[in-house]
Amino acid sequence: MRCILEGYATFAIGHFALGYLSGTASSRLSKVKTNLPLLLVVSVLPDIDLIFRFLQHRGPTHSLITFTVLMAPFFLIYRKRAVPYYVALLSHSFIGDFFTGGVELFWPLSHSWFGVDIGVTSLTNVAIELALFAVTLALMVGTRDILSLLHSGNHNLVLFIAFGAVLGPMLQFGRGYEQFLPTLLIAPSLFYLGLFIYSMSIELWSKIR
DSSP states (O other), rough: OOHHTTTTOHHHHHHHHOOOOOOOOOOOHHTOOOOHHHHHHHHHHGGGTTTSSTSSSTSSGHHHHHHHHHHHHHHHHHHHGGHHHHHHHIIIIIIIIBBOOOTTTTTTTOOOOOOOOOOOOOOHHOOOEEEEEHHHHHHHTTGGGGGGGSSSSSSSSHHHHHHHEEEEEHHOSSSGGGOOOGGHHHHHHHHHHHHHHHHHHHHHHHHHH
């Protein structure tokens, strides 16, 4: 099962969108503010298993149990302010990767995989990611959330993780099909790379001047 499924996953473009949409929606329902750089990073954080090759992709780091255990201290400290970030984590596995091959959802209690097998490089998945990107960008601009990425003092430096999640597939770093970024996703990937570089640069400049 591992050799079949590890070649599938949603690209960072889709995960950013799902994390932003679900995270901001939950933040409004719970009436708390979110930090956009942190929200974007959390949305792709489970894919850290692509760096640590001893981890099975979409196994331990994509488990509902892992998410809950890791977030428990944040819930104790920040209470409902942690909800949007937990929801963004859940969107990674329950929506993004669930529909593009599946995840080991209840590791370590179960090693069964749950999901639907839609190829990550298929036109269907690429079209969905492009649509999600368009909707997310429109909402970020309309709500002025995007402005938080254009000013310093907003934890912008954590975006190096999100930056790596975008750059990896462009440099053909990954496993199986993940290392091949579809041509249609190059433009939105370049947009995010430019946005993150600018955001991190102004944060660095504010610290050294």
